[in-house]
Amino acid sequence: MTRHTQLYETDYDAWMAEQIHALQQGKLEALDIPHLIEELEGLNKSNKREMYSYLVILLAHLLKWQYQPKERSGSWEASICNNRSGIERVVADQPSLKNYWQEVLPKAYKEAKKLAAKETKLNINLFPGECPYLVHQLMDEEWLPQ
Structure with a gap:
């Protein structure tokens, strides 16, 4: 060793x-080149995981907002805002990931549907099969689905 x-x-x-x-x-x-490489690869994966996590929570809360309008709360809106900001911070720190979240959007949406269904107790089939939100809507601070 x-x-x-x-x-x-x-x-x-x-x-x-x-x-x-x-x-x-x-x-x-x-x-220590081998371990430095390992750490750099891990850092990049970590940033991608962080962005993916923000995206899943953002999508889940947008679905909850849209499909349970009577349950809307300030905490849901704050979560939407926080996760949008999280995505923006990751992109600001690592601009090369700007398009990454768009690449993983279909996979993140599937996970968000499961999460939203569990949290709302709504049937998962109530939610659209594909993400109903446009890319620009997801990052628009003023936009919320109706």
Whole structure:
């Protein structure tokens, strides 16, 4: 087991500090390249998962808003706003993910339907088979389905 591997597995914070220092000093030979690659790949996956999660919750609350108008609440509206903002923050931090959420929209919508059905106790078949919302509507702060 290399010193890098041992430190990576026993004290992640110390390993990270060491890697940052090596980069700042330009000491490329001191870098733990395999673990750095693993961490960078994980970071990108994490950002995608974060965006996907925001999208699922946004869609679920839009469905709840639309299909249970008598149950509408400030917390639902706040959740819609918060998840829109979350997507915007991820895109601001990583602009290359701007189109990612649109790519995963069909999959996220299926998951959102399940979530909305569980939370509302409505039959899942009541919701449209495909996402009924346009991309620009999803991110429009003023738009809510009727």
